[in-house]
Amino acid sequence: MPLPHTDAALVEVVEAKGSTPREAGAAMLVTADGIVGTIGGGTLEWRAMRAARALLSRGEDEARLRVPLGPEIGQCCGGYVTLVLRRASEADIERLEAVEARATRLALLLFGAGHVGRAVARAVHPLPFDLRWIDERPDACTGEALVIHAANPLTEVEAAPAGAAYLVLTHSHARDFELCEAVLRRGDAAYLGLIGSATKRARFVKGLEALGLDTKELVCPIGSATIRDKRPAVIAALVAAELIAVMNKKTGGAKE
Known part of the structure; x- marks a missing residue:
């Protein structure tokens, strides 16, 4: 997994209820022009990417996003996820790289x-x-x-x-x-x-x-x-x- 050399936001699933594409603890890094890792793809991931880039552009440190996985986003999982978005530190980047490599x-x-x-x-x-x-x-x-x-x-x-x-x-x-x-x-x-x-x-x-x-x-x-x-x-x-x-x-x- 390549480490981004620009500002990056860490998007982490902190709560997953019902049927969800990824479990709590799943995370990805978002930069202005790419992503590393995945929280499940689809509209959920697109929304998270958009929110993470907005956080970076505004210069904010952290935000929280709750996404129901229902018809309003074109999905039928039936559950919901809560995401925490924050400006990624070097430690965050290295931790995600290590976890992804070890777990998969x-x-x-x-x-x-x-x-x-x-x-x-x-x-x-x-x-x-x-x-x-x-x-x-x-x-x-x-x-x-x-x-x-x-x-x-x-x-x-x-x-x-x-x-x-x-x-x-x-x-x-x-x-x-x-x-x-x-x-x-x-x-x-x-x-x-x-x-x-x-x-x-x-x-x-x-x-x-x-x-x-x-x-x-x-x-x-x-x-x-x-x-x-x-x-x-x-x-x-x-x-x-x-x-x-x-x-x-x-x-x-x-x-x-």
């Missing part, structure tokens, strides 16, 4: 650069994940700027940050098993997804539990328990949605 990103290790791996990488790349995409085959890494060649991908599991998510989609069932074992031995994964069928899951569960590992967090098949579609792009879309749900749970989610 999840470390994701993606193992495998086959058809599904490539589709998943494309699907999650614009989303709020810190993606580390790994394959041990040098030829699989050509033509993809994002993929990292790792001769021993198990070292990537060892070096991963606590609370990371893992997707295991390699070319080898044996390597898949080793990666799942390494992740489960760490015991701190936010998510462990394994590509494969229910039969593959049953075999892996049997082998992993024989090693004394708890497999209840192993997700296989990945993406959806009800939608059966083997097209890589569809699998990728379903997996991305699954990961967003994991991240939302991990970070507390957006409250209505």
